[in-house]
Amino acid sequence: MAMPTTAKRRQHPRVDPELLRQLDQHAADARPVEAVFTLRGGKTARSAKADETEAAVRRLLRRVEAEVGVPPVNYNVFRNLGTFVVVASPEFVRALAAQGEIATATANRQPQSMVIPPRARRPVPS
Amino acid sequence: MSAHIAQELKARGVAEVIVVLKATTEPEVISAARAARGARLKAALAPAAAAAKALARYFVSSEMSLAAAVSDVDVPPPRAAARRKAARRGARRVPPVRYFEHLGVMLGTVTRAGLAALRADPRVRAVTGTPPLSLVRPPRVAAARLAARRTWGIEAMNIPALWQQGLTGRGVLVGHLDTGVDGRHPVLRGAIATFAEFDALGRERRPAPRPYDTDDHGTHTAATIAGRPVNGRAVGVAPGAHLASAIVIEGGDVVARVLGGMDWAVAQGVRILNMSLGFRGWWEDFRPVTRLLRARNILPVFAVGNEGPGTSRSPGNYSEALSVGAFDEDGAVADFSSSQRFRRLRDPIVPDLVAPGVNVISARPGGRYLAMDGTSMATPHIAGLAALLLQAKPDATETRVERAILRSCSRRPWMDRARAGRGVPDAAQALAILVSER
Numbered sequence: 212m213a214m215p216t217t218a219k220r221r222q223h224p225r226v227d228p229e230l231l232r233q234l235d236q237h238a239a240d241a242r243p244v245e246a247v248f249t250l251r252g253g254k255t256a257r258s259a260k261a262d263e264t265e266a267a268v269r270r271l272l273r274r275v276e277a278e279v280g281v282p283p284v285n286y287n288v289f290r291n292l293g294t295f296v297v298v299a300s301p302e303f304v305r306a307l308a309a310q311g312e313i314a315t316a317t318a319n320r321q322p323q324s325m326v327i328p329p330r331a332r333r334p335v336p337s
Numbered sequence: 338m339s340a341h342i343a344q345e346l347k348a349r350g351v352a353e354v355i356v357v358l359k360a361t362t363e364p365e366v367i368s369a370a371r372a373a374r375g376a377r378l379k380a381a382l383a384p385a386a387a388a389a390k391a392l393a394r395y396f397v398s399s400e401m402s403l404a405a406a407v408s409d410v411d412v413p414p415p416r417a418a419a420r421r422k423a424a425r426r427g428a429r430r431v432p433p434v435r436y437f438e439h440l441g442v443m444l445g446t447v448t449r450a451g452l453a454a455l456r457a458d459p460r461v462r463a464v465t466g467t468p469p470l471s472l473v474r475p476p477r478v479a480a481a482r483l484a485a486r487r488t489w490g491i492e493a494m495n496i497p498a499l500w501q502q503g504l505t506g507r508g509v510l511v512g513h514l515d516t517g518v519d520g521r522h523p524v525l526r527g528a529i530a531t532f533a534e535f536d537a538l539g540r541e542r543r544p545a546p547r548p549y550d551t552d553d554h555g556t557h558t559a560a561t562i563a564g565r566p567v568n569g570r571a572v573g574v575a576p577g578a579h580l581a582s583a584i585v586i587e588g589g590d591v592v593a594r595v596l597g598g599m600d601w602a603v604a605q606g607v608r609i610l611n612m613s614l615g616f617r618g619w620w621e622d623f624r625p626v627t628r629l630l631r632a633r634n635i636l637p638v639f640a641v642g643n644e645g646p647g648t649s650r651s652p653g654n655y656s657e658a659l660s661v662g663a664f665d666e667d668g669a670v671a672d673f674s675s676s677q678r679f680r681r682l683r684d685p686i687v688p689d690l691v692a693p694g695v696n697v698i699s700a701r702p703g704g705r706y707l708a709m710d711g712t713s714m715a716t717p718h719i720a721g722l723a724a725l726l727l728q729a730k731p732d733a734t735e736t737r738v739e740r741a742i743l744r745s746c747s748r749r750p751w752m753d754r755a756r757a758g759r760g761v762p763d764a765a766q767a768l769a770i771l772v773s774e775r
Contacts, residue, residue: 225621228340245537247592249625261604287538287593289600291633292626296538296593317622319537321590325614326516327650327713329554330643330673335698335706 224308230318234301243284245319246304250293251312261290267312268295275307342466346449348619350680351397353647356443356455357462358392360385388460389436389443395454396434396445446647487571489666490561490693490718496574498765499725506575506724508731511562512602512610512635513720514595515555517584519702520548522556524564524572530579531605539597550702551584557709558613560700561717562724572699572706574721577728581605586614592622599626603633608727608735611720613640613713615650619679623652631657636735638720640712641688642675646756649677649687653712656684659739662757663694663715668749670756671695674712678755689758690746692718722764730771741771 230246237244250267268288276282283299296319297307308316345352365381434445447455455464487497510530520529525548532548533541550556563580564573585598595614602610610630630637639658642650653660654677662674670676671694679685694715701707719742726738733741745767748760 227622245593247596247622249622252625252628285538287540287597289539289596291600291603292596292629294596294600294626296596298538314625315622317592319591319593321592321616323616324586324590325595325616326554326586327614327640327643327711329709329711329713330671331708331710332553333696333708334701335708 224313225315226308227315227317229321230304230308230316233318233320234304238301241300241302243298244301244304245296245298246308247294247296247317247319248307248313249315249317250295251314252293264288264290264293271307271310271312272297275303275310279303279306340466342452342464344619344621345466346452348679348681349677351446351448352452352466353444353446354452354455355465356392356445357465358385358388358443359460359462360388386436389434392443392455392458392460393434393436393445395451395458396443396447397451486569488693488698490697491571491574493666493668493693494574494718494722494762495764495766496722496725499729499768502729502768504725504728504768505577506563506721506728507577509575509578509609509724509727510605510607511575511578511580511720511724512599512605512607513555513559513562513580513582513717514585514598514602514610514612515558515582515614516552516586517550517555518548518559518580518582519550519556519700522560522700522702522704523567524560524700525556526565528559528563528565528573528578528580529582531581532583533598533601534584535594535597535601537591537594539593539595539600541597541601548582553701553707554613554713555582555584556702557697557699557707558611558713558717561697561714562611562721564700574718575724575728578721578724581607595623596626599630603630603635607635609636609638609720609723611638611717612652613711613716615640615642615653617642617644617648617650619649619654620651624655624657627652627655627657631735634735636723636738638716638723640716643673643711643713644675645673646676648675650675654679654687656681659690659719659742660688660758661694661712661716661719662688662691663710663712664691664752664757664761665695666693668752668761670752671710671712673710674715674756676756676758686755686758688712689743690719691715691752691757691761719762722762722767725764726767726771729768733771737771737774741767741774744770 233244265288279302283297285298288295342352436443529548560572563575563578565576583598585595637658639653641653641660641662663671692715695710696708697714698708723738742762745763746759
């Protein structure tokens with residue numbers, strides 16, 4: 212039997228394995244975790260105005276706060292990019308990652324560097 | 338399956354793996370290794386060597402693997418040095434899998450089927466992904482001189498043809514996210530329109546510091562984009578362009594710092610974003626943001642990486658990025674320049690093109706000069722070219738500018754597409770294509 216075409220599949224966010232590792236590591240002592248979240252995309256989200264992005268993130272954080280009972284320690288919204296970073300308890304971060312608006316969740320502190328080291332360098336007499 | 342292997346298989350259809358053989362973990366081998374007796378160890382490792390030989394069939398050597406990429410040279414290059422280089426590459430026939438006999442470990446590229454077969458084989462102890470470690474090479478120091486009126490890279494891309502038409506990038510703001518920039522360097526005086534620094538949560542530090550560099554990488558790349566001529570000598574491709582420059586990769590393992598810089602650059606109204614940085618391997622997380630840059634009419638010009646064939650870095654390996662590899666003064670793709678094929682319909686090969694990235698002379702903090710090698714040095718050449726084109730056609734979209742640059746490219750006869758993408762851009766042709774397009 213064919214699957215009904217109108218059925219909407221719940222899209223799960225893509226969670227960075229490094230973030231999962233940090234959440235597990237910090238779970239025991241409830242130390243805050245730093246995580247970067249991307250709001251779910253689509254053309255409308257991409258063209259969303261900076262103020263709308265900020266308002267959407269605030270609503271989202273309030274909802275999660277009501278759910279887990281504690282606010283985030285800190286956060287910062289990248290208004291022009293549809294992304295934000297949160298410092299919060301592992302419980303808060305897990306609850307936030309489970310929200311429908313979230314597309315990706317990534318550890319802010321990564322074990323590898325983004326620096327591309329030059330392969331050679333030589334001083335040049337001016 | 339490790340997350341890294343799963344990501345590689347999903348993105349490229351193949352993954353690089355490390356295979357540990359069971360024979361190497363036998364008690365006899367372990368005691369031989371501890372005693373460090375060469376002949377005894379070799380004898381003890383003989384069964385592992387036989388197993389490695391038998392298991393080699395599960396690995397693939399394709400254009401996606403390192404082996405093919407380094408030996409895939411069709412036409413001998415005309416210059417003697419380049420010809421010798423190609424001959425060396427051809428002679429170095431790399432097998433599809435490397436076997437490290439003293440470790441009893443195999444390293445190679447597998448498909449999903451190959452991975453399953455390895456996992457099911459009783460001779461295999463473990464299959465793991467390859468960790469994305471960065472190797473910091475020691476600096477090579479040699480005498481060099483800024484003698485020419487222009488750097489070889491400026492000549493190689495035919496940039497002076499645009500300067501002769503009065504194009505200098507004036508009126509174009511280029512985003513430059515790096516280690517910072519020495520704003521007092523004579524080459525960069527007047528080039529920095531705005532400067533910022535970001536903390537670990539991507540918040541702009543207030544008050545904004547005067548432009549400074551935490552290293553020398555940022556000053557070098559900035560001057561290649563928009564360095565002003567000094568004493569009749571030029572290192573900058575777009576000497577009239579201005580930079581919105583920010584420190585984002587000092588202590589570069591913090592994602593939000595880079596995002597903070599990108600967000601800020603968008604707010605400054607940049608038309609081009611130069612990022613000579615990236616995470617090794619495929620890393621999905623900057624992709625929505627890179628798409629967003631496109632939606633904001635900003636051309637993302639990103640370095641592909643310095644880890645050689647069969648490798649790349651994110652975000653430089655996204656189809657949404659204009660990814661840049663490096664070539665040298667002989668017109669050969671630099672050995673270190675990353676290149677990789679992805680399993681996707683659009684833009685499967687990175688880099689998209691190559692630019693001058695070996696022996697690139699540019700500014701060094703403290704009013705000095707420095708020659709550096711790397712795709713980080715190639716990338717700002719393309720950002721500078723884009724600035725020149727945007728001065729000529731300010732209403733052109735980022736897609737049109739990119740298309741003009743890519744259509745102007747040509748590969749030297751000895752350049753392979755898998756390594757060089759579309760090849761080297763020609764500034765005059767890019768301009769002609771851009772202005773003729775409706």
